[in-house]
Amino acid sequence: MNESDANAIPLAADGRPLEQSLQRALRRQKLRALMLIAPLLAFVMLTFIAPIADMLYRSVDNRIVSETLPRTVAALSSWDEAQAELPDRDVFDALYFDLFFAAEYKIHTRLGSRLNYQQTGVSSLFRKTGRRVDRFDTDEITEQFIALNPQWENPEFWVSLSRDKQFAQQLPTTASVWQDWLKLLAHDEKSVAEEQPEDLLYYALYLDLSQIEAGQQSPGFDWWAGTTAAVKNFTPVDMVAQFEKTDEDWLSMDVWGVLKRFSPTVTEGYFLNALDMQKTAEGIQSQPESLQIYKILFVRTMVMSLVIMGSCILLAYPVAYLLSNLPMRKANLILILVLLPFWTSLLVRTSAWKVLLQQQGVINDLLVWIGLVDDANRLVMMNNQFGTIIAMTHILLPFMILPMYSVMRTIPPSYVRAAKSLGATNWTAFWRVYFPQSVPGIGAGSILVFIMSIGYYITPAIVGGTQGIFISNRIAYHISSSLNWGLASALGAILLILVLVLYWLYDKYVGIDNLKLG
């Protein structure tokens, strides 16, 4: 070997720096490892990460308002709810156009239900208005235009007008409504040239033309001067009155307040609802007492999960202890018994509890037969929290026993013997020496059971009644019955956050590396 500087970069056999070759070799290894897990990774991304991300997004997603009522949302931006005055007429005009198209596409009811979560009554208001919006009195405007010049009745005339370079610039409202009109016709697979223009086009034209000042330069349309002058004398249509005639609620500040508050594309509204709060004109406030359910449900879910976890610990610890002290063969036999419930469906097991616990059920019958309980006063053990706790403790018990057992199995008996030989009584030896070493098992089991029970759904639904249901039952309700997915997502997201916080607390005070799952 040549004498070389001690500080020289070490070289590999091929003359490259050693570090570089090492990294290359490692990179290949990592790449191979990555390829091995790629299918699983893709699966997890697709079925786990993506749905969670989607859920988190849904809990704040509010695009529906601005997508359904784009003009109204834009017009409302200058309106201030605190002024306690109804929006200007142009907002009603904008709403007229928006609602017309929404009703044509039949999406106004969707928006109605969305806003109904925030303000009851909005749903029916939208449905009603959507039915009537194409029968507003704007046909009077149409007639006046046609009376002025029959060519307005001709769709071809409209088409040629819309092709003019000046069209969008001179008649902005008409142009924007025309665009949507074209889209609607395309959607319905109809031809522009044959379809009679709807009243709202005339109304838009009327709005545009009535804005034109007398001395303004003409864009070069031959009808321009006469029509702009004539429009000034048209009998107007009072759009506010039109809405009022449909439903007086359109003059209610509440409706407009909700529209204004929920016009941004992202909202905290679902989260506020999930925490029994709401966005009002005066800012964020608690829901009235009678409407608060979620906070109670969250607290109940937490407390009952803790109780279930606690009873699982109490029941599982002796079993795991016994198992770990038996010879392997007997232990395996008993372990099979512990796992036996997994061989039957969750639904069956829960229903079995129903059979046992109900007032005409096995346990009550037995107690009555023994004479412990009077036939008239049979115990209520179901459709309350007791039922949920009992059934869930039973169902989650194996998840506590298994990690405990796997930890206890590894504690050599010599520790307890040593403690006793050092003078500790049976209890002291257990408490000071054995128990601390079994804590990782308790921790693992507790986390498992707690997290599972916090999201449990079937069992509380079957044996819980109204008093024993969990937050997840509410989530399921919003997903499958009320179809308020935003709120369901917000509730789910809060649950997720709670679990993460608990996990963090556990890590801080017990240490996650203390966890042994097997």
Add this chain to the structure above:
Amino acid sequence: MTNVNDDRFVVFDRVQKSYDGRNLVVKDLNLEIAKGEFLTMLGPSGSGKTTCLMMLAGFETATHGDILLDGQPINNIPPYKRGIGMVFQNYALFPHMTVAENLAFPLEVRRMGKSDRESKVARALDMVQMDEFANRRPAQLSGGQQQRIALARALVFEPELVLMDEPLGALDKQLREHMQYEIKHLHDRLGVTVVYVTHDQSEALTMSDRVAVFDDGRIQQLASPEELYERPENSFVAQFIGENNRLMGTVDRLDGGSSLVTLDSGEQSSALAVNCGEAGARTLLSIRPERVRIGDQASENVTKAKVLELIYLGDHIRCRMQVHGDDQFIAKIPNSPESQRVHIGQELNIGWAAKDCRALDVG
């Protein structure tokens, strides 16, 4: 403070033990241990040593017989009241406690005050030269260090009896030898009674006052190390302790303590009659390799030998030769100026004194 029980501090009285109700793991154990004695139970794996220790500690109960501690039968005293210190093979240091907490544990459960506790722990740590490690966890210590802590923990509450079950089994050779001396010195200094279990004969010989050689659930011989080595009473002990040459033969004549044996090769040898039965019985002659005399030094029981192999070991030369048809016969030739030089293939006379040749049972 002498006491009638001082010679019989621990007594096993016809103790038997069976785990399964079919096989006796300990068969008729009789053993008396004096106060302050260092007694070793030595025997191959599975011979029942641990079982005896566990019965004494109270983790197993004797199937039959009595165990007395200081004159009291202990069968009915729970382990925690026996006041017996114990060192386990895997040390059994509590992993969730620091070294100091481990040492304080036996004092705490005895409800000793905090200041007393601390001074005793400090003294115990000092005793095993581990003062700096008081705040470490056992997992942060090396095997030898854990061993010392286990020792200190077994001694810190000043028990009168300490049991050690193969405490050095997990250490490497050098450390093991070092620890042997340390344990021995601690024993000398503290005057505590030690019952020590090992399967390593050199360990037993180095440390013990007396050694009980176990085999098959019985004590084969109970004697001082010197006695065991010099005067094994049966072929098992002769073979288990140290090296020996074995020659098979038949007893010709018994004459008081000595005997004449006809070897299977037809030649005769005189031997000490130790455990050989009547005339006509089969016997096994045991001769220690270092007692074999070579060349002109051979005067008794002289016979022909052929050198097959020489191994140079520094202080002596190990010489394998063919004697009486046995080609595994070993002689150790001291590496001194007077010793005769031999070479492979050489034929020479060897012999042994009748007192160095023991006629034992066939085994």
